[in-house]
Amino acid sequence: MKRAVLIVLDSIGIGAMPDAELYGDKGAHTLGHIAESMPDFKIPNLVELGIGMIDGVTNVKKTAEPMGSYGRLREKSKGKDTITGHWEIAGLYTDVPFKTFTEFPKEFMEAYEKEIGIETLGNYAASGTEIIESLGSEHERTGKPIIYTSADSVFQIAANTAVISLEKLYHICEVAREMLTGDMQVGRVIARPYVLEDGKRIRTSDRKDYAVSPSGKTILDFISEAGLTVYAVGKINDIFNSQGVSVSVHTESNMDGVDKTIEALNQDFEGLIFTNLVDFDSKYGHRRDSSGYGRSIEEFDSRLPEIIKAMKNEDILILCADHGNDPAHTGWDHTREYVPALIYGTDINAGINLGTRSSFADIGATIAEFLNVTRPQIGESFLKLIYR
Numbered sequence: 001m002k003r004a005v006l007i008v009l010d011s012i013g014i015g016a017m018p019d020a021e022l023y024g025d026k027g028a029h030t031l032g033h034i035a036e037s038m039p040d041f042k043i044p045n046l047v048e049l050g051i052g053m054i055d056g057v058t059n060v061k062k063t064a065e066p067m068g069s070y071g072r073l074r075e076k077s078k079g080k081d082t083i084t085g086h087w088e089i090a091g092l093y094t095d096v097p098f099k100t101f102t103e104f105p106k107e108f109m110e111a112y113e114k115e116i117g118i119e120t121l122g123n124y125a126a127s128g129t130e131i132i133e134s135l136g137s138e139h140e141r142t143g144k145p146i147i148y149t150s151a152d153s154v155f156q157i158a159a160n161t162a163v164i165s166l167e168k169l170y171h172i173c174e175v176a177r178e179m180l181t182g183d184m185q186v187g188r189v190i191a192r193p194y195v196l197e198d199g200k201r202i203r204t205s206d207r208k209d210y211a212v213s214p215s216g217k218t219i220l221d222f223i224s225e226a227g228l229t230v231y232a233v234g235k236i237n238d239i240f241n242s243q244g245v246s247v248s249v250h251t252e253s254n255m256d257g258v259d260k261t262i263e264a265l266n267q268d269f270e271g272l273i274f275t276n277l278v279d280f281d282s283k284y285g286h287r288r289d290s291s292g293y294g295r296s297i298e299e300f301d302s303r304l305p306e307i308i309k310a311m312k313n314e315d316i317l318i319l320c321a322d323h324g325n326d327p328a329h330t331g332w333d334h335t336r337e338y339v340p341a342l343i344y345g346t347d348i349n350a351g352i353n354l355g356t357r358s359s360f361a362d363i364g365a366t367i368a369e370f371l372n373v374t375r376p377q378i379g380e381s382f383l384k385l386i387y388r
Contacts (some may be wrong), residue, residue, distance in 0.1 A: 125151070
């Protein structure tokens with residue numbers, strides 16, 4: 001009974017790609033800059049898996065005898081957003097990046113406000129934590145939801161749940177998702193609920209992403225069509241708009257995501273456990289908090305032995321990322337970077353350097369071969385290089 005356990009360490013990039021300058025990301029190195037900012041940075045379990053041995057990784061310890069195989073992945077698709085990265089991991093190539101906006105057209109916003117029955121605030125590119133501080137008081141006084149975007153293809157709606165209920169917030173997001181089509185299509189509409197506690201505005205874990213459906217079949221479809229289970233942990237179900245997902249569980253934090261991944265490992269089924277740990281990106285990368293990001297990586301590292309202990313002999317574990325989000329970089333957006341691949345299992349050869357792979361999709365192709373299901377449209381499996 002084989003299972004692939006794929007954990008996306010959201011935004012842990014490992015160095016600018018050759019075309020990063022085209023995206024304004026020259027010199028980005030999420031992991032390297034975090035490690036550089038924390039002289040006592042301790043990630044012994046990731047080091048033991050081989051993260052310090054990956055080409056281009058800086059400021060991280062190396063080990064003479066890594067227990068996993070390792071490499072780095074180059075993004076083939078155009079873009080640096082969540083959907084593009086995850087879809088490519090799962091075997092889909094995005095040739096035309098999702099459309100981005102600095103603000104949404106007046107005609108669209110008027111039509112949207114008419115549809116939801118209330119005026120809105122904002123409608124500009126901003127950091128989510130900053131805009132709720134700037135417009136929070138007016139929103140709480142008037143009941144008008146806060147609209148904002150970023151360098152990603154997103155239409156985000158923030159609201160205090162004491163002013164606009166979570167149910168109402170989800171509804172107006174669904175309305176936006178239905179309207180944002182054609183020339184106005186964005187990759188995701190995101191509900192961004194927050195609460196007011198002791199005078200501080202705190203975003204809650206009830207965020208919900210409304211993504212466009214994948215442009216074709218992914219490994220999730222091929223696994224489920226083969227009668228196997230796709231167990232989605234965290235925002236994976238949202239990213240793929242439920243396509244190909246058998247079981248989906250919501251998470252409230254990275255550590256909750258680890259807990260629920262372990263819960264999945266303790267069940268008996270064959271297929272894929274697909275987890276996204278979003279806190280690295282949403283709580284620290286976008287907020288340009290290097291020390292918080294570093295502590296969060298350390299916290300995940302401390303849980304790795306539990307994940308490995310819960311694995312069955314036939315299981316393989318793959319750790320990767322979907323883009324970068326360098327907290328030392330300017331702005332507050334994702335960065336165009338290589339991402340790591342760390343692979344572990346009792347049947348996986350240790351110490352194999354996979355070098356630089358040409359696509360994130362090599363992960364999906366490897367999982368497809370491992371589970372003996374249909375291969376996705378792109379990607380080259382590296383299973384034979386590492387599997388005993």
